[in-house]
Amino acid sequence: MNSMETNSTRRIPVRGLLIAVISLLLAGFFAIPIFLSNMVIAGEEFCPQLFQKRDFFYYRIPGTKLRLGSTTLSPASSPCSTFILTHLSAKNPVEWHVSRASQGTSSTDSGPSILLEYLKSTNANGAKSWDDWSFRKPASAKVLWPIVQEAAEQKLYFCVPELLRNADSEADLQVLNRKLTVICIDAAILKMKSLSDLNEKSDRSKLRNWALSFTEDVEGDKAYDSRKTEILSLSE
Numbered sequence: 001m002n003s004m005e006t007n008s009t010r011r012i013p014v015r016g017l018l019i020a021v022i023s024l025l026l027a028g029f030f031a032i033p034i035f036l037s038n039m040v041i042a043g044e045e046f047c048p049q050l051f052q053k054r055d056f057f058y059y060r061i062p063g064t065k066l067r068l069g070s071t072t073l074s075p076a077s078s079p080c081s082t083f084i085l086t087h088l089s090a091k092n093p094v095e096w097h098v099s100r101a102s103q104g105t106s107s108t109d110s111g112p113s114i115l116l117e118y119l120k121s122t123n124a125n126g127a128k129s130w131d132d133w134s135f136r137k138p139a140s141a142k143v144l145w146p147i148v149q150e151a152a153e154q155k156l157y158f159c160v161p162e163l164l165r166n167a168d169s170e171a172d173l174q175v176l177n178r179k180l181t182v183i184c185i186d187a188a189i190l191k192m193k194s195l196s197d198l199n200e201k202s203d204r205s206k207l208r209n210w211a212l213s214f215t216e217d218v219e220g221d222k223a224y225d226s227r228k229t230e231i232l233s234l235s236e
Contacts, residue, residue: 043101046112048152049091051084052076053099053116079119083134087145097155111157115148118164133168143173147180151187154210159187181214185227192234
């Protein structure tokens with residue numbers, strides 16, 4: 001009787017140990033692929049000076065900022081045609097703004113994705129909508145795209161939809177230019193209000209100077225004067 005009880009008690013911990021080992025192996029089997037996929041950081045970035053985009057990816061240990069190796073970049077390409085590019089100015093130095101980033105199954109879009117979606121959108125004929133618009137309205141395009149480029153350089157991508165909407169609806173070029181510059185000034189003011197950290201002081205100063213540049217040659221215009229006053233009060 002004692003011998004049977006001893007054998008029984010020996011089998012119980014062996015069985016429990018076996019179940020634990022199998023559970024750990026299964027957990028590792030499912031966890032390792034997830035861990036490896038979370039090591040890959042991939043996405044797309046946009047250069048407002050060149051109006052080009054490129055893909056990137058690199059490896060990073062999950063839960064840390066430790067990178068493994070260097071960043072791999074695809075060749076840069078433009079999302080639009082010369083009907084837009086001809087109105088832009090190539091500038092140095094260039095900056096690359098992240099438009100989309102993914103890690104594992106999670107993905108986030110950033111400001112440049114707004115502009116890129118418009119540049120890649122197509123019309124009923126399959127042509128890119130804003131390439132076609134710029135071909136049909138070169139005078140309006142000459143007013144619009146330099147301002148869009150400047151707004152992108154200031155990372156004010158959120159005002160792009162309003163810039164494009166006004167460009168499509170306004171035929172008078174002087175009125176169009178005024179509308180677009182006011183939109184940019186308002187966007188700059190809005191962003192300046194959100195930059196309260198001391199580390200963002202240089203960004204505030206850059207936005208301030210850029211927004212004020214639109215008001216330099218305008219005298220006696222209440223819309224510009226009131227905005228200039230607000231900009232100066234924010235920079236104090």
